Amino acid sequence: MSPENDLTPETSARRHLLLRILVLLTLTSGLVYISWRWTASLNFDAWWIAIPLVVAETYSIIDVALFGMTMWRARRRPAPPAAPDGATVDVFITTYNEDVELVSATAAAARRISFPHRTWILDDGARPEMAKAAEALGVGYITRTPDWKNKPLHAKAGNVNNALMQTDGEFLLILDADQIPRPEILDRTLGYFDDPRVALVQTPQRFSNVASGDPLGSQAPLFYGPIQQGKDGWNAAFFCGSNAVLRRDALMQLGVTRYVVELEQALVRALRGARSVIRRARRHPAAAHPGVSEALDEVQAALRDARQALAAGQAFGRVTYDLQSRVGEISSRLVESDLRLIRSDLDALRELPMESDETVDTVSDIDLTIDRLTAQQLSPLGAIESVQRLIRSIDVDRHDEAQPLMPLATISVTEDMATSMRLHALGWSSAYHHETLADGLAPDDLGTMLKQRLRWAQGTVQVMLRDNPLVKRGLSLAQRLMYFSTMWSYLSGFAAVVYFTAPVVFLLFGILPVDTTAAEFFLRFLPFMVLNQLMFLVASRGVSTWRGQQYSLALFPVWIRAVVSAAGNVLAGRPLDFVVTAKSRQSTSGGWRLVRWQLVVAVVLIVAAVVGIVRLALGVGEWIGTAVNLAWVVFDLVILSVLIPALRYDGYDGDGAEAPEDAADARDLRAPVGDERGEAHGAE
Template sequence: MTTLDTRSSELPFPAGPPPAQTTTIQGDPQAAARRRDANAAAHSPSLMLIMMLATLGAVAYGVFLLDPDHRGDWLPYVLVIVAECLLLGLALLAMWTVLSSGYNPRDFAYHHARDRMFDAPEILRTGATDDPTRWRLYLHDRPVAVDIFITTCGEDVDTIARTVRAAMAVHGEHRTWVLDDGRDDEVRDLAATLGARYVRRLSSGGQKAGNINHALSIAKGELFVVLDADFVPKPDLLVETVPFFVRDDVAFVQSPQTYGNMHTLISRGAGYMQAVFYRFVQPGRNRFNAAFCVGTNVVFRREAIDDIGGMYTDSKSEDVWTSLQLHERGWRSVYIPQTLAVGDTPETIVAYAKQQLRWATGGFEILLQHNPLSPRRRLTVDQRLQYFVTSTHYLSGIAPLLLLLVPPLQIYLDLAPMRLDVSVGTWLLYYLGFYGLQIALAFFTLGSFRWEVLLLSAVSWPIYVKAFWNALTGKQQAWSVTGRTGGATSPFEVIVPQVLCFVFLLITSVVGVWKHGGDDGLPGLAVAWNITNTVILGGFLVTALREHRAAVREQRAARRPARATRPVRTTRTTRKVARTDRQTVTTGGAA
């Protein structure tokens, strides 16, 4: 249980309730330890050393590739240069960001505001010492009203229930709202049962952002939290974030997306892909005032959102666009690498593809429609670079497609990307100088080499090609929610390009072994490279086959007729009740 320390503050200036009423929260010591561990991970001298070595390796590899003396045939060479320059450039910018991660946003003002966030005499007077959800939150000598928004759109009711219960139990006085774009009466009844407020709007315009904007027309809190339906908040969510708003220019405080369902290959790969970003990259963006919102586990200042006319509704990636507009208006953002809510990452290929398509399309939209490097953008130089990295990040997902084409060009047409007098040893020396150190970074940051990340990175290029085309042509795709309920879908409906690519690579590997199996040097390297790509794609298709079989079983179970039951004798009373039920219509509204 959280305890109260009613010792008065000796600070000479007010930043909360009067000094005699100052409350210090003596929270869970394990939470404090987790905060220290999260900060220490990003500031580790060992990480800094590996990062600098990886930077040197990347530069050396780039010099090797661009040396005219090593240039081979123009077509495969151009493919390699374009792909590797994309990967090298984005890797260097990411490492520069991580090297800048020594900034700690928890400064004196934060700690002072946190110490004075609760009024101990008031809590004792109201008899709420054992119920932290009733403790009024204070900032700047006055109470601050907080709303927690849980956005839903067809998720499983049990999933929503877990999140609502946890949100109701968050420490600090607040109001919990269920924003139901799924228009589900069962969700409405759940909210009423648990004591949460319920909002159902008449249209779905603007998707999630429109849902939040509609709720803001009803709720009047000065701060509001956004939680996806599958992200279960921890009790200290507000205690850890609200004190940052003691600074009047802070627009939002973001915490990481942490996942609790990493039990399939896809969920592990998707989760690990995000881990480095949340543990190391986002903290580095704090130094440049460029940490951006990720759509959930975030606390906003209502005044800031009002200043930009509401959450951005013209993109499926409303979170990044909203962050960009706030930074252009001069607002500040804060990111804390501390888990304050645990949610679900995509567990299937279909769910992963839909999520990545939405995220990548939003990033490419920023690049093509609102280029951060444009002098018209009211951003600092650092912010321009950080948002440029964000908008171009998914181009690195297209690079594997270009590299997949290089070995077949050499196997079928004898077109080599590098000169044939370059020895395999020399090539591997520079190649491993970059990629080997990247693997070393993965070992340090994730604890081991996560092959699931390699697999997803190598096979996701059709998603990013489609996302770039969508952004280029302005094509809209349907909104998709991670964890949304519905019938199982076969993954082979969305991975046709990967299947065709696997067949092509498999044939190419056979041809390569037959044609170049006994050769030394680069031809043999091309065959080995192609076989590696074939094995990676084959592993992905094995996973897809397993998911397909599971989907077929689920569909068969859904079509199986219900077990026959004993007929019920119909009476005049039961016929009357049936007619009444058919005539009942339930409408939703704000509670």
């Protein structure tokens, strides 16, 4: 357990009261500052830098507010009850291409877990040598069933979903291939499930191969501690991909619920498209015939009844069947009464994108089919046939997927956050257990670390765009904000560019984005800055956040790329590759290219600093403004300097780094305003 658990209840209560006071003071001073910035200090003569700067500052103030809300109800849980007798547990070790020896070491440790369980290696690489190693260890081995051939694999989420259908334990312990579990991991977590509402228990992720000083910013003691405890206080502690125990019933309920919701959404879209088809058909000359007009009225009535039945909660299978039957009868009567329309209808329908006995496999295909059908100038008979085809296009069996139920979310390259958010929306609870119960491996070189951070960010932004918590039904307001705060933090790359640019513009061109005196500015800014740092100091409970401050700004190109690429994937369908984090050191050749944008920024900052020093020496311009912006540039350069030891890092060699649970020197990837980039996911 962490040192904080040694605090007396009185000391802990006093610290929490102090934290709440600091949160209130920080937010008050921040609101005063940002209100003044928007209303009285903008230099509209330089709006092109003044507006971006105040927007960036507003972003940071919101970040502070979200962090303060997170910490407002930070929860220190007492020890859970004893693990229940007779509970059945499946331990899943997910792997794709990791070394067989590494996976075997994790599996061997999993076998030594003291609580009775079954251990399974989930090998997405289907490697014969891995199967042989599993057999030698006496653990189960699961790979994809033939149903997954030529179907979306959904990366790690698909791997776990496949295994869920081949096992039956009440609870699941999910481990990444490098996360060595400690024997007591189930004894210390299963007791939480005495509460029938608990679906998830997340434990910290700590890494045993991090050198002193944590040169790559791998450890995350602030997230796996105060922040997760803060989210836990709002019932929003979320799944981080590994070192977590989940209730099977909760996951299966989620899978069934998503199946029903997605098919109902497809039916709603089909009904909407059918209505458009009928409206267009009424403009056809043949629609003036009394029998035809009557048939179209009947179809419209059938569509209206279907929408009402769906809204009343009837099963979509029954709604679909009844609608298809009614439209089929209407179509048959119309054919019998007016055979003259058949030839023109057949000619039009041959041009449609699929034959009548085909099904539409994906949501996007359904939308495309609706667009094409509604664009056709069909006769009434053709329109009615189109309605039938739209209803038949709803793929109840989900032929596009390997299995109809997908309990773990597949909307993102990182499955964890979306899954726990959906569980919370269904009314389930989560718990954060603050005790190191597994030891993993962090990236051993800068390139691997950057790929890992990029994937985490991309996955989180995908979730924000596809299943935004702010509008997700079932979540409380606090839960919406807790999830959104993590997603929001990945927008910081754009703010960082502004923060780097503003002092350069002043030092090189003498353009000040703030229209005020130095005294007036500091009178409003310094109280906020000091209170913000004090709030962070108390919230972090003595854990250094400096390395995190460096990386949160220094990785700005990663955050920007993540947002742009994820938006391109969600909005434009551009592919987004899933890359498994390498568990061994990769080649460092060309390492400087990995940080080329940071180098460009550093060079520009140095040039601006030289110009500023010359201006200061010659007494050109306002000396206070020049000095402040020089200090700002120096701070930025210190921030970026973290990349120098990262590039030179040769990998962990047991250089005296302390054990994870004792790592007073551990750093985390945090920014001074409480963002969560890079800390919320496991190292798949």
